[in-house]
Amino acid sequence: MSSSIAAPSGSRPDAVPQNRAPARVALSARRSSSSGIWVGVFAITMSFAAFTSALFVREGTADWGHLVLPPILYVNTLFLLASSGTLEAARRYLRRSEGAAKSGSWVAITLMLGLGFCAGQYRAWLDLRGQGIYLATNPNSSFFYVLTFMHALHVLAGLIALAYLAYRLTIRSGMVRRGVFDNTAVYWHFMTALWVYLLVLCRMKL
Amino acid sequence: MQEGSVQEAHVHAPPEGFVRKYIFSLDHKVIGKQYFALALVAVFTGMILSWLMRIHMVWPNAKIPLLEMFSKNGAPGGVVTPEYYLSLLTMHGTLMVFFVLTNAPFAAFGNYFLPIQIGAEDMAFPRFNMMSFWTTFAAWVVLMLTFFIPDGPPIAGWTEYAPLSAVGRDAGPGMQWGASLWGISIAIFCIASLLGALNFIATTLDLRARGMTLMRMPLCTWAWFITSCIALLAFAVLFPACILLILDRHAGTSFFIPSGLVISDRLQPHSGGSPLLWQHLFWFFGHPEVYIAILPSMGIVSHILINSMRKPLLSAKVVIYSMMSIGFLSYMVWGHHMFVSGMNPMSSLAFSFPTLTITIPATVLTLIWLGSLYGSNLQINSASLFALGFISMFVAGGVSGFFLAQPSIDIYLHATYFVVGHFHLVMGVASLFGVFAGTYFWFPKMTGRMMSESLGKLHFWITFVGAYGIFMPFHYLGLIGNVRRYQSFVDDFMTPYIGWHKFVTIAALITGVGQFIFLFNLIYSRFKGKVAPENPWSATSLEWTVPSPPPWNNFGGRHPIVYHDPYQYGVKGSKGDFVMQNSPEQAVPASGD
Numbered sequence: 001m002s003s004s005i006a007a008p009s010g011s012r013p014d015a016v017p018q019n020r021a022p023a024r025v026a027l028s029a030r031r032s033s034s035s036g037i038w039v040g041v042f043a044i045t046m047s048f049a050a051f052t053s054a055l056f057v058r059e060g061t062a063d064w065g066h067l068v069l070p071p072i073l074y075v076n077t078l079f080l081l082a083s084s085g086t087l088e089a090a091r092r093y094l095r096r097s098e099g100a101a102k103s104g105s106w107v108a109i110t111l112m113l114g115l116g117f118c119a120g121q122y123r124a125w126l127d128l129r130g131q132g133i134y135l136a137t138n139p140n141s142s143f144f145y146v147l148t149f150m151h152a153l154h155v156l157a158g159l160i161a162l163a164y165l166a167y168r169l170t171i172r173s174g175m176v177r178r179g180v181f182d183n184t185a186v187y188w189h190f191m192t193a194l195w196v197y198l199l200v201l202c203r204m205k206l
Numbered sequence: 207m208q209e210g211s212v213q214e215a216h217v218h219a220p221p222e223g224f225v226r227k228y229i230f231s232l233d234h235k236v237i238g239k240q241y242f243a244l245a246l247v248a249v250f251t252g253m254i255l256s257w258l259m260r261i262h263m264v265w266p267n268a269k270i271p272l273l274e275m276f277s278k279n280g281a282p283g284g285v286v287t288p289e290y291y292l293s294l295l296t297m298h299g300t301l302m303v304f305f306v307l308t309n310a311p312f313a314a315f316g317n318y319f320l321p322i323q324i325g326a327e328d329m330a331f332p333r334f335n336m337m338s339f340w341t342t343f344a345a346w347v348v349l350m351l352t353f354f355i356p357d358g359p360p361i362a363g364w365t366e367y368a369p370l371s372a373v374g375r376d377a378g379p380g381m382q383w384g385a386s387l388w389g390i391s392i393a394i395f396c397i398a399s400l401l402g403a404l405n406f407i408a409t410t411l412d413l414r415a416r417g418m419t420l421m422r423m424p425l426c427t428w429a430w431f432i433t434s435c436i437a438l439l440a441f442a443v444l445f446p447a448c449i450l451l452i453l454d455r456h457a458g459t460s461f462f463i464p465s466g467l468v469i470s471d472r473l474q475p476h477s478g479g480s481p482l483l484w485q486h487l488f489w490f491f492g493h494p495e496v497y498i499a500i501l502p503s504m505g506i507v508s509h510i511l512i513n514s515m516r517k518p519l520l521s522a523k524v525v526i527y528s529m530m531s532i533g534f535l536s537y538m539v540w541g542h543h544m545f546v547s548g549m550n551p552m553s554s555l556a557f558s559f560p561t562l563t564i565t566i567p568a569t570v571l572t573l574i575w576l577g578s579l580y581g582s583n584l585q586i587n588s589a590s591l592f593a594l595g596f597i598s599m600f601v602a603g604g605v606s607g608f609f610l611a612q613p614s615i616d617i618y619l620h621a622t623y624f625v626v627g628h629f630h631l632v633m634g635v636a637s638l639f640g641v642f643a644g645t646y647f648w649f650p651k652m653t654g655r656m657m658s659e660s661l662g663k664l665h666f667w668i669t670f671v672g673a674y675g676i677f678m679p680f681h682y683l684g685l686i687g688n689v690r691r692y693q694s695f696v697d698d699f700m701t702p703y704i705g706w707h708k709f710v711t712i713a714a715l716i717t718g719v720g721q722f723i724f725l726f727n728l729i730y731s732r733f734k735g736k737v738a739p740e741n742p743w744s745a746t747s748l749e750w751t752v753p754s755p756p757p758w759n760n761f762g763g764r765h766p767i768v769y770h771d772p773y774q775y776g777v778k779g780s781k782g783d784f785v786m787q788n789s790p791e792q793a794v795p796a797s798g799d
Contacts, residue, residue: 034412035330035407035408035411035412036330036331036404036405036407036408039403039404039407039408039438040404042438043400043403043404043438043439043442044442046438046439046442046443047442047443047445047446048446049443050442050443050445050446050447050487050490051446053486053487054446054447054450054461054483054487057480057482057483057486058461058478058479058480058483061478061479061480062465062478063460063465063477063478064478135453135457135458135459136457136458136459136460139459139460139461139478139479142453142459142460142461146449146450146453150446150449
């Protein structure tokens, strides 16, 4: 398809640029979005690094206490880890011909697990409220609510992407751009990794 | 699909209908113009606010017509109250830093020219691009709302230092809802800037035309790319800071408010927070923000100077590496804004060292510009005058940075007008000179009309002399010990120096009026200017290979191929002393060298 590279008027279409071979052909939308997702992941990492450093600064003050994490968080962690696994299963079916429906089912399971995670997080907040621990109760609870809520917001964005994929793969009979799937997977695994990090951070510091 | 094949990257269809074409447009060129228009509104608003401040400062009892209608509490009878002076100060800073210095050189010109200069049809994510503009617009609307609520705009300054910014009503007028709206506005602005930076990076990495290696990108594209990497990190940190500030204000948390704090005779119901934490988070964003403002202008000025000199810079590579090291170092110097914050003196020393180091790449850049100018046959026009003016302002403002980078000197100068003079010249005026240079240079491409050169030169001289008239006296006032942020100096030890302030106020009024010449030139030339040819400056980069203004898909569906680095000037080419980037002809050195 090299003929679709139209040269500007007055230059030879088949000419090799003189100084060096061309770095790269004009690229498709797929590649651009794959850079985009990594840049996005980087920005989110930076945001949570800022929250973490705020935590480290705040930790040194006199009213810093201790927060017993609601046990359901560990169940939620399993949900999220499992969801990353099921998403990989979905990707394996995507490679096979006629695998779209099965892939779609695995994405739907991932979506369910993700929803389960969010419901579990909500349950954890209710648990804490039941103990009389609110956002402003002490700095530990403030950081717990802020970190888990900000993470959950990002997970919700991932859920929307998963819902879109599940819809395209099952109901719309398998038409999905590969790049969209891969980017969603990068984002979703990042959400899992970020959660594991936050859990360890909360466990050690709060 | 086989390796090396090209997908038709039509990212969107041609726009149809007024709304799609001009309002919710996906076209990076329209979005660039929208950013430019927003920055233009913001810069004139900010300028009028500075007039009001300057007038109040030297004539504290002056009745300013119409101002009472605008704010009954802030200016009863048209006389600005001390608190309203602080509101004006806050809004001037916020508008200028966020909506002018971030939007104009980076978002506006970057959006318009980055895709064209790398040979792309549009940004990588046109929808995100549209969203980032309209999110920025929403941030501006929320910020401007503070003028119209009974509470008025916040009085905490553009840095919104905690704990006063975090406690609400007790901290003074504007600190209840005004400060909350400020926090919301800036949080929205962060999201918009993150989307924008993401788009710039993905576009630069992935949508370059065939043959457009990274080192063949024009210097301004490099500057926008480096700036977007800085912006990505900076705004990703300011956003959490704003969230925590809003929570302190409205959810009763204590991130920034310490124990036992009494404000307006009331013990604040918070405990254990750290006001320094806000300063750390804010300046971790705030210092890179300075480079977000100045780097694009460095790129634009280099691009224009090379064109006006008709020869390449001494080394484009060194310019790129210098800009990269400035970007890298910008993350290690935030503490130099906090020398007087009570921070450990050892940390002051640790921040002082990289701050002084950053002057090395800045000096290298300046020497390259000056060294390249030496012996060149510079063509004088509005664009090149403003480019030269940029260097002048950058040096004048940068030199005072050497002093302020040292804690022992900064402790004396920090809260004085010396700092006001320093940052206005190096960050504000220098960056704006880059924007003006870019406007005169690219206006023909953006509108298809030439701007008036004589009005442009008049604008330059008024602005150049005026800017020095305003900001040079600030340095001397600062050395005398004139404290900044105060609303008047009528009856203290400053009395003998009121004349200096009057001079500054008059200079500010004249320079401000001079900016209306620019505004008139923009509007007049847009409709009545001489019709611009495709390449009025005999320039080499890809934006000059397309019609003025470019069609919606930039290259008319063709994919340009790039054969050269962008600065083949001073050679024997078929069209003159230059060879375009997309021309396959071999450049022949012009004479003997």
